[in-house]
Amino acid sequence: MKKRKLFEIPVYALDKESLRRRVDTKNSRFKKRLEKENVRNDDEIARKAFDVNNFPQRVWEYNHIIGYIVISLTTQDVWFEIYFPYQEIKRYCWNSKVKKSLINTYANGLHFHVSSDMSNEEIRDKTKQWLDTIVCNHLLRRYCVDSEAFIFINTSLDYRKLMKIV
Structure with a gap:
């Protein structure tokens, strides 16, 4: 056969939708942590750190x-x-x-x-x-x-x- x-x-x-909510929550926490450490969002280091932090969720x-x-x-x-x-x-x-x-x-x-x-x-x-x-x-x-x-x-x-x- x-x-x-x-x-x-x-x-x-x-x-x-569930994944988007989780990723948004994680991203907002990460941005708040960067702000606490006085790193500007437009800084090159901040962008690279953000990319590394979000690696598995991109697609x-x-x-x-x-x-x-x-x-x-x-x-x-x-x-x-x-x-x-x-x-x-x-x-x-x-x-x-x-x-x-x-x-x-x-x-x-x-x-x-x-x-x-x-x-x-x-x-x-x-x-x-x-x-x-x-x-x-x-x-x-x-x-x-x-x-x-x-x-x-x-x-x-x-x-x-x-x-x-x-």
Whole structure:
């Protein structure tokens, strides 16, 4: 059974708004500390210190991905795989530069059979339903799943044609 990867949907530790609030709070504390030490904000040393202090948060999409949901196809099934760190993270350290290794969690029953009488629209709807169910049942509520690209592409995808190619 050959599986073809169709989507890799990133799972973030924080949504953009939560991360933005945390970064703003951290930045304001850092600026207050510089003011206490009588360092002007336009000073070159202050700018360099600020850059070093804010290093891991500059591009949120790439620094706070903690897992993926992979959607794959075979000739008769749609498969879902969940990739997360090999050790369960009790508390996410958002200000860290350390990246954890990701592995497949091998959760049971994460696929559905596509019967011959299912229309393409039914396959699309069922794939979306399954993704929503996986997000609700297998991920912590605080995690943010970026399914924007999946939703956009899923509306025009021809699953039947792709399954014949696999």
